[in-house]
Amino acid sequence: MSQAPAKAIFLKDYLPPAFTTKETFLDFELLPEHTIVRSRLLVERNPKCGVPSNLFLLDGNELELLEVRVDGQPLGESEYQQTATSLSLEIDKDQFVFECTTRIYPDRNTALEGLYISGGMYCTQCEAEGFRRITFFQDRPDVLSVFTTKITADLDKYPTALSNGNLVTRTEENGKVIAEWHDPFPKPSYLFALVAGDLICQEDRFTTQSGRNVTLQIFVEQGNEHKCDHALASLKRSMTWDEEVYGREYDLDLFMIVAVDHFNMGAMENKGLNIFNSSCVLATPETATDDAFARIEGIVGHEYFHNWSGNRVTCRDWFQLSLKEGFTVFRDAEFSSDMGSRAVKRLEDVSFLRQHQFPEDAGPMAHAVRPASYMEISNFYTVTIYEKGSEVVGMLRTILGADLFRKGSDLYFDTFDGQAATTDDFVWAMEQVSGKDLTQFKRWYSQAGTPRLSVRRAFDAASQTLTLTAAQHTPETADGSKKEPFVIPVALGLVAQNGNALAIESEDKRFNAAQAVWLVEEAEQTLVINGIAELPAVSLLRDFSAPVLLEDDLTDQERILLIGNDPNGYNRWEQCQIIYKKLILQKVDAEFDEALLKALKQSLRQLLQDDAVENAVKAELLSLPAESEFLQLVPNIDILSVEAAREALRLWIATELFADFEQMFGSLESYSDYAFEPEQVGVRKLKNTLLEYLLLANLEQYQGIALAQFEQASNMTDQLSAFKYIVQYGDEAAANKVISVFLSQWADDVQVLEQWFRVQVSRSDENTLSRVKTLLDHELFEYQNPNKIRAVIGAFAMTNVKSFHAADGKGYEFLAEQVAKIDQMNPQIAARLVGPLTKWKSYDLSRGQKMKAQLDLLATKVLSKDLYEVVSKSLG
């Protein structure tokens, strides 16, 4: 590669700093051409540093240094060392005041890290290492400091000037606004935030369980003030939920959320001042789908929950990122489950994990939940850290039980409040309250990879025993981490051939219940179950009790039996998914097994007619596994043959169940008053799933119905579904018509426009790529806005399987060109966007080579550290 390779940082090299910054005073002067930042730091020796050292080391990136002082005395250039990324001095004092002044250029900041401008407002993004783009600082999470921030800005343009904590004073003089903020809670620099703009505020109140009155504010650009109700309601629900479920209360008098259009991620948990991607906070029934409402509720909860899991207790170093992210995802998933449909939330999360995290673990960027090394930490905000990290916390709860888990979380929060902790500390708390030795369990943190678990049955009629033999094996991963047996909690139950659930009575007397949690800890292990009269079907890994790839010895008939009779709803869906996968793979090779198709059809009809099954679950039962799941089952399988087989199965279902679907579609209610509540959400989800099948089976008849829905819908859920289906399956004239109608209806709405872009790239025909390129030239497309990049380029590569993976390799070429271009502006986004190409080894040889060729080409260019890490690892 044409540049000096970036260096890796290792967990084993962690050392506490010699000094720590106890208090931080920041003074921002927001001027038209640049910003001046004056900082005054109260520095002390760090009692946690074991080795004697006088080195005071500050991080800094792309800063113009104007002045440095120690204890009031200006330093000459020979009195400190400056590199491209640091400033340091040797100092023989126990306490001192360090001051410096820097100049920065927010309007040139296209990376969206540090202080930048989004749509005319100033905002910051400091996690993970953005604060060093604002001023020289110990920009590491184990340095906790009390921040006081003064902002001076032009009153006309920036009357709203916000930072963390409480507003101390706000004055207006000589056309300037001067605001001073103080946050009493010590925090690492990554939680710092500043916002200045001309914003409108929507306000509400919340009283905590101990009687604290909290003001809740959401700040948005003019014109968006009607889109805040759902986020405010979600915030209040989150606050109540965290009190009830975790005993955690909010700790400041003010909680603010700001919506910004230009944001690399979803949202950020800055203390007292969350900053959100506007697409993750703004919603009305007319402009946002039920899925968006659910996502907003989950993200508002996620960021709020970080106030304890992340802010009050933070991370010692970035290797511990999952300490806050895995735990907080677990918390927000439970919150969403309690607010909506628990069953659906779990199915969605499992599908997401298998579609995204399993491939990551099998690819070049594989890493453990607590990685051992990284080059660029921004590349480690991954599905492994977040979603697998959440699964690991979930397994701890499964093993301990809900009550002990809560005790463990209380002990964790109480012990480490105000500190920077590690994943070991978290597990320590769980060990303390349970008396369990979790040493082996911790391999889930240190070893990457998706374990393969096989479970086989042996039935002995004479002794009436069923013996289960489990074997686990974890393939090598790209990070080279060790693979020793994991502790795999297998939630299981038994279903007799007549459909009745059986009790589990194990020979060692550990289990006697309708459901047991079997801990598989060895490479191979058995469980003997007594009192079994005939061979039962075994229902394994209920609720996906561990993130593994399971292989069992159930027959097709037994799976059909479980689809109809398993008391565990998750496993009914899972058995259905397994049959779908089996049928699709049959079709890839030859033809569907007719008998299996018939049996499946009967099961589906039964489920659809069963009033005890939620509507939303019915919709999930009709959703086929994504193409990417097949690469895990059959390495190097031709992805387009999978796509074709999957389409054939969809068409078969659409045709065979047409009458049932028609009848159901007609009988489901249409609500005139939109509410985001489980019953309505379920009906809309099922109805729209049915509409898709009906269109597949009979376009002629249903295109008109879809068009009518598109035109008459009173909510975005129904309108967008109809829009999407017409664009994807409709004839060209109809597709073009809805594309232009939708644009004229929504041209002023940034959030809806994202969907307009996204839907168009999902249509697959001979013109797809040229349509995508045309969209990049559209006047409403902006390279500076990550949401638009994701909606066009990201959605094309991730969701349009047929066109992206077209045999000519043109899809790959397009993606690589775009990645190279975007890397010049926004390295974080470029490094994420290149993802689909990096899994080249999983695809068939010809595709894999074409993908790799594009990576080779990228590697000849000068790349950002972010993109360099991903490209070099995927070629290595």
Ligand code: ZN
């Ligand atoms: Zn988070």
